[in-house]
Amino acid sequence: GENVEQHPSTLSVQEGDSAVIKCTYSDSASNYFPWYKQELGKRPQLIIDIRSNVGEKKDQRIAVTLNKTAKHFSLHITETQPEDSAVYFCAARWIQGGSEKLVFGKGTKLTVNP
Amino acid sequence: DTGVSQDPRHKITKRGQNVTFRCDPISEHNRLYWYRQTLGQGPEFLTYFQNEAQLEKSRLLSDRFSAERPKGSFSTLEIQRTEQGDSAMYLCASSISGGYAGELFFGEGSRLTVL
Numbered sequence: 001g002e003n004v005e006q007h008p009s010t011l012s013v014q015e016g017d018s019a020v021i022k023c024t025y026s027d028s029a030s031n032y033f034p035w036y037k038q039e040l041g042k043r044p045q046l047i048i049d050i051r052s053n054v055g056e057k058k059d060q061r062i063a064v065t066l067n068k069t070a071k072h073f074s075l076h077i078t079e080t081q082p083e084d085s086a087v088y089f090c091a092a093r094w095i096q097g098g099s100e101k102l103v104f105g106k107g108t109k110l111t112v113n114p
Numbered sequence: 115d116t117g118v119s120q121d122p123r124h125k126i127t128k129r130g131q132n133v134t135f136r137c138d139p140i141s142e143h144n145r146l147y148w149y150r151q152t153l154g155q156g157p158e159f160l161t162y163f164q165n166e167a168q169l170e171k172s173r174l175l176s177d178r179f180s181a182e183r184p185k186g187s188f189s190t191l192e193i194q195r196t197e198q199g200d201s202a203m204y205l206c207a208s209s210i211s212g213g214y215a216g217e218l219f220f221g222e223g224s225r226l227t228v229l
Contacts, residue, residue, distance in 0.1 A: 006156075032216040043205070043220040044157065051216075089156045093216060099170035101147065102218055104156035 002027055002094040006105025013080050014113050021108045023090035024072040032093035033066060033073045034102065039086045047088075048075070080112045116140060118221035120206050126227045127196055134192045135224040139208030146189050147218065148181055149205040157205055163189060164211065196228045 003026040013019050025033075034049035050057045050064045050073065057064050061080075066073040077084055087109050091102040119138045127133050139146050144165050149157035160179065162170045165186040178196075183189040193200055203225050207218040 004156075034217065036220075043222050045220070046217050049217065091156075097169075098164075099162055101159050101162055101170065102157075102216075103159065104149075106156045107154070 002092075002103045004090060004092050004103050004105040006090050006108060008108060009106065010109045010111075012111045012113065015080060015082060017080055019075075019077045019080055019084070019110055019112075021075045021088055021090065021110075022072060023074070023092075023105050024070075025092040025103075026071070027092065027094055028068075028071060030092040030094060033064070034091050035064060035075050036089045036091065036104075037086045038089065038107075044089060077110075080110075082112050082114050085110055085112045118206055118208050118219050120204075120221040120224050122224060123222060124225045124227075126229065128229050129198060130195055132192065132194045133196060133226060134190055135204055135206075135226075137189045137191070137206030137208075137221060139188070139206070140219055141187075143208035143210050143219070144186065145209045145211055146183055147207045147209075148189070148191050149207065151203045151205055151223070152201075160191070160204075193226070196226075198228045201226055201228045 006023045031052040036044035037047045038044040048062050050066050061078045063076040087107045089107045090105045094103050121136045146163040148160040151157045160172050161181045163183040166183050178194045181191045203223040205223045206221045209218050
């Protein structure tokens with residue numbers, strides 16, 4: 001069945017350092033991979049996404065890479081700031097029959113220490 | 115605010131009672147999803163509507179859970195005979211189909227506590 005594995009579950013970095021979160025997915029037909037940020041008590045919000053026709057996408061301090069052969073994708077945050085502290089979720093789009101949905105990883109709690 | 119709205123935001127109930135949550139998606143979005151999130155976990159898929167048609171329901175969902183989207187606009191999620199294990203945040207999300215669509219817009223969630 002559909003599955004997304006995410007590592008690490010917790011990550012602590014010093015302000016200014018880089019943070020990397022990795023995910024693997026099970027369905028080779030998945031073609032859309034978003035990353036969501038969820039602050040405590042808030043809704044998940046999209047921060048960046050990548051589609052299967054590209055290998056990398058950047059948006060200021062955030063980048064995502066995709067390796068379709070290995071079925072894994074990663075989130076890279078550079079020059080981390082305390083406001084980056086949150087839980088980050090990766091997801092993969094699963095399409096079957098007439099239905100489609102996002103399948104989420106279990107999340108990574110990122111703490112950026114000042 | 116033209117985002118996804120959910121009501122109520124918090125619900126405390128006793129075991130065995132029925133509860134109903136409502137979701138109003140972004141108006142032009144034809145796809146609506148319900149997810150459940152427990153502490154320390156990612157959102158877990160429950161069910162999916164395209165317009166008024168329920169196209170998928172999670173195998174993990176018991177018969178006590180039912181969802182509707184009668185006119186293809188708002189949706190309700192009902193849990194009958196609640197159990198303590200139903201305690202969670204219930205998230206609604208909407209999106210639009212076609213083209214490079216894919217982003218889910220989440221509501222703030224309805225937190226259920228079953229005593």
